[in-house]
Amino acid sequence: MAGSDIAIILSIIGFLGAWLMRPLSFRSCVLLLFACVGVLSCVWGMMEDRWQAKDALFVTVGFVCVALFVLIRNKPRKTGFPFVSGSVFLICSSFGLYQLYLFPISSIPKPTGDYIVGVRDFELDDTSRLGVLGVDSNEERRLLLRVWYPAQDKAGIKRARYFRTKEVDHTAKGIGTLFGKPELLTHLGHVRTNSYENAPVLEGASDLPTILYSHGYLMYAGQHEALMENLVSHGYVVYAIQHSRDSSSTVFPDGDVVEMDMSIFEDASVQTKTEEMIASLSGNTFDERIQGVIGSSAQMFPYDGRFLQSIPVWFKDRLFVHNQLAEGKVPESVRDIVQISNWEKTGQMGMSFGGSVIGAICMVDKRCAAGVNIDGRDFHIQTIANEMPVPFLMIHSDLQKFYASEGVTPPGKGKTENDFSYERLDKIGLKDDFYRMEIQGAHHMGMSDLPLFIRDPLKTEFVGETPVEVIIRGQNDLIRSFFDKYLRDMSNDFPVSQLEPYKDWITEIDLTELREWWLALESDVRIDIENQLKDLRAREAREMGIND
Template identity: 25%
Template sequence: MRLFEMILLLCTASSIIIYFFGKTRLSIKALSGWVSLAILAVHLLTEGYRWPLLPLYFIVLLFSALSLYQYYKKPPLKKRRPVHTALISSILAAVLFISGGLMVLFPFFQLPEPTGQLSVGTQTLHLIDKSRQEIFAADRNPNRKRELMVQLWYPAEAVSGDPAPFISSGSKMIKAVAQSIGMPAFLLNHLNYIPSNSYKDAAIAKINSTYPLVILNHGFSSSRVYQTSYAENLASHGYIVASIDHTYSTAATVFPDGRTTYTDTSQDMLDTSDTYRDKLGGEWTKDILFTLDQLEKMNKGTVPSIFKGKIDLNHVGVFGHSLGGAASYDAAYDPRIKAGMDLDGSLFNYRNKHGFNKPFMFMMSDQGFNMYKRVIDKQYFSDQELKELDTTPEQYKRDVDNMKAMFKHYQHVVRQGGEVVYVQGTKHNNFMDQQLFSPLITRLLGITGSIDGERSIEIVNRYVLDFFDKHLKNAGGYLVTGPNPNYREVKFISSTFSKLNQT
């Protein structure tokens, strides 16, 4: 809740009490109504309108009009009966309560503040891979090339002015976000006013000559904006972070000319076989490696940018959520990438591959690990349970076989010194900033788990930073090597996979 929203709510509640139950003079009652009107004007001018406050706005305008009328009306209005006073005040109090409740359901939140000492700059790149045809576009135009929007976060010099907006694409992006969680767009109009902790096109910090690079990937039908807090936190600790919008697999991607693409990678655009996920994920891996190619050119100066000579290409990491985590694992086979993390993502293109010999970490949701644990313990679903899950025994058998093949990769990672953990109380969407949009509603709808949203973001940020500090900066590593009393929700389960019998 913003400052003037809170003041307006408290002032209006006081006005109701003064007006109906106070024994003050009429001029004092009128003044309380006018003060509320003045606060409303300041709120609208400085903070902007929000739909949950419409009932509150109505009460303020009603009281202001009534105060003016009573103050100047001669003779004064007749005294109300106590029953009328009680009824009217109760209705207004109920309306005020509804407005306050809506503000709680749809809060004006702040993104978690980065924990590093450095300011954060950001800029967005429009990249075109002229070597690849865009296979997801509906028009199937063979001349259409793969286009990406990539947002960079980086350590910045002293900054000034207002930070960049959390969602810079405005109404198009907010409409897509609302559709992705099944809400009308106007319910999320407050996202227009949420600031980030980053400053657009700020000068890159001079404290170090170069900075390690981390490439970040969102989940399917998600967006790079949902991982903003992770990117900002890494940048504040001295990393350059490149977050990719994987076109036609996002809630919305808005290009500089205003063109907007949405999730359009339906199976029939590729084929209807079991290799769909492999083909889709394979395109994401190509996106990652192409982005890395372009950043190499920027670092050399063949593509003009502020990052010339600033990217430490000997220390490159990759991580992501869901399909973006799986793509991070797949991209980590590239020798330029030194370490990676997968946040609750099931792998693709793993059946005929051996593992790699480099640091990697899997961080699962409680929900995801419980699904795997059932297979590990051979507690398979009954036919009735499968029917309730709207799947068939044949499909479930394929899923179990795929999980077992995936487990071999987890096993290999552990044997190479990597870790597998899960976070108690989390579900799949607890690894995104989306959980901050309406924490109460997402929890009630089962979109997120029982863990507090800010706590889950803190945990992921701490472990992501500690992992990359250890493997890209040769520092840290005190969290990712074993249980920590400050983060009891994080359960290390590497032994579950290292001892797993795959027969």
């Protein structure tokens, strides 16, 4: 809770208390004092991006007028309890504080591991790619990275804010703009994380398990702060890439800002609503859906739409970043972290569009030892009806809510938007190290830190009704245990024991029906579908330079 929040609440409580205590000496002066303090506290909060104090400002200004009226009128004090006026002021106070309640300045949950979490930002520039995603034709590809790592000490070091100072005016406002309210998340600049900026690296650390992460479309590198901190507290190093222009506005360590490209919002809405795309999601039969998958995949080439351009760009971003880090071509400020990271056996992870690219990366990059897709619809053809060569965890938000948000009816056959991805169709559901899960009640936007910062009734509408401890802690436990098993070779009974505490909310997805459909098709039909997909994968490989 911000200092201004506390001051506003106490001043309103003080005013109400004084109003109800009619025998109080100097009552009118006390009323005026609390009302004025309330006004000043609201102004203080609004000057520091606590826009939710606006309603409280109206209320406290009203209280000032009431106090002045009582003071000037100077009539003999009434006796008895002021039920009517007290009730009116209580209702007004509730109205004034409601926005502060809906949008709390919450704490990030404490990590469950033993290690202190350090955090640093740095920049990597790809000089071989110029004019990417609409920037000047001679401008190189600039990428912001945020790294969380096990730290040695935190003495005298401040915890990082969720949005750094300049990020409040750019990154946070960029996200708010998507919802028609630029200031929507600016108050999160008051939130202190559990990460310590520029803390010294853990002494003696080496070859630490390493994860590379990509955010969701138009989002930001730190959108899974709670997850990152929890992983690092257990000994991981996590690097998050902010894909500039396709993210919210990016603030680089030198203060430069690359603004988000708002044109992609409308273009993505068009590109993901084609007849073929809708058929792939909601066809009444598997036959209709697989033809929709093939048709929508063919429409992607030659990646000339603004949204479609992002597909190869993010793929190349991740390969570039991994190569630079593995080769130690990094700023001096993070060299010590890079040197303790394992670059030959990495975890790859992403959310939404960032989750989509993970499948493609793990298909072709042998340094990927395990992958996690957090609620990302698959836009990469390499993964369709193709066996994922490494362990993989696919976590979906509530599927009914997903289809509702897309404006399409749920499929007549199948369950998820990625039914045809990551496994051979004749063996789908039979791979021991491939997992598909659904978090009941969760909206897509709830698969991040956002449930921490919004309360009901808005919480249910925007991020879902899943309890915060389930959607945050459940993801944390599942993802860490998955990587523990496949990056660290730990025996942990994944996912049986990890699902048990959340069995009412997190369920495994069974696609037996899809496998049985495929096996029942005529041989020549299966061969025709496989050949079409093979041709599409070959074209995607050429377009994206996968074989270069």
